[in-house]
Amino acid sequence: MNAVDQLLHDEFRELFAMLKREGDARAIVLTGGAKRAFSAGGDFDWFPQLRDQTKLDSLRRDAKQIIWDLLDIEVPIVCGLNGSAAGLGASIALMCDLIVMSERAVIVDPHVNVGLVAGDGGAAIWPLLLGPLAAKRHLLLGDPLRADEAVRLGVAVEACAPDEVEARALAWAERIAAQPPLAVRGTKISVNQQLKRALLDSFDLSTSLEIACFLSHDHAEAVDAIKEQRAPKFEGR
Numbered sequence: 001m002n003a004v005d006q007l008l009h010d011e012f013r014e015l016f017a018m019l020k021r022e023g024d025a026r027a028i029v030l031t032g033g034a035k036r037a038f039s040a041g042g043d044f045d046w047f048p049q050l051r052d053q054t055k056l057d058s059l060r061r062d063a064k065q066i067i068w069d070l071l072d073i074e075v076p077i078v079c080g081l082n083g084s085a086a087g088l089g090a091s092i093a094l095m096c097d098l099i100v101m102s103e104r105a106v107i108v109d110p111h112v113n114v115g116l117v118a119g120d121g122g123a124a125i126w127p128l129l130l131g132p133l134a135a136k137r138h139l140l141l142g143d144p145l146r147a148d149e150a151v152r153l154g155v156a157v158e159a160c161a162p163d164e165v166e167a168r169a170l171a172w173a174e175r176i177a178a179q180p181p182l183a184v185r186g187t188k189i190s191v192n193q194q195l196k197r198a199l200l201d202s203f204d205l206s207t208s209l210e211i212a213c214f215l216s217h218d219h220a221e222a223v224d225a226i227k228e229q230r231a232p233k234f235e236g237r
Contacts, residue, residue, distance in 0.1 A: 001040035002032050004088050006049070012092070013062050016069035026177035026184070028073070029169045030096060031080035032089075035162075038081050039089025041110060047214075047223050056211045063088075063207060067121045067199065070095050071192045074185045076176045080169030081105045082162060084144075091121040094129060095195065097188060098176070099155060100169040102162040106144035107155070111210070113142040114226070115219030115234070119210035124198040129155055 002008065019028065032038040050056055070092060079096035083105050090107045093099060101107075109126065111118040118126075118139045126135035130153065137143055150156035160168050176184060213219050218234045225232035 001037040003040040003043035005043040005046040012066045016066055019073045020069050022075050025075050026181050027173035028075050028077045029080055029173050030077050031166060032082050037083035038085040041087030041089055044223055050214050056214055060207050060211055063120055071195055074189060076184060076188055078169045078173045080165045082165045086110055088120040091125055094125045098157050098172050100165055100172060101147040101150055101156045101159045102165050103147050103159045104162055105147055108144040109139055110142040112140055115216060115222040116213045117206050117210040119207040123206040124202045128198055
């Protein structure tokens with residue numbers, strides 16, 4: 001289900017750094033190979049390894065590079081959301097340029113549910129798209145954004161049957177590719193400058209607060225409770 005572990009985190013960093021230098025393509029389609037999910041978010045088996053402070057510092061730097069490189073890709077990106085996107089997967093999807101969603105998919109940021117601050121760009125992109133109050137509902141409670149809601153709010157351009165996502169994403173990409181490429185790239189760069197401004201205000205703060213949470217009792221309790229299929233008992237420490 002494309003859960004984010006160290007390998008996938010590294011591959012995102014390498015992919016976006018490569019696409020940032022892409023000069024020939026006129027559109028990119030980003031989708032998930034797994035049938036059930038675009039990305040299931042953080043791999044719970046990876047979380048215990050991140051209680052090492054040295055690994056957390058590397059994670060912070062790489063996480064920042066992933067998001068900034070994604071926003072620096074000048075070629076328009078159509079996200080074919082073939083399944084649900086969670087956590088970092090949600091942030092990546094929401095920072096693409098158009099989203100085509102499976103009608104069964106949801107976008108969700110469950111950071112707080114597992115005792116973490118909504119880093120990975122989530123604290124910046126959700127308020128920009130939904131407004132602060134609606135964003136807090138989704139970020140503080142982990143409530144999913146359904147495909148029909150995403151279309152109604154203008155977050156997604158279309159919701160379709162799961163087996164049609166790739167074809168519809170390609171169709172939207174072909175429409176963009178047929179536009180004047182210099183004007184398209186320049187417009188995307190200009191709009192993304194606003195996203196970068198929001199990240200300047202919140203990204204370093206949210207990731208530093210998230211790193212502190214990785215070392216907290218509540219985060220360990222949340223992960224243990226999920227694995228043991230029980231209700232967590234949070235203590236605020």
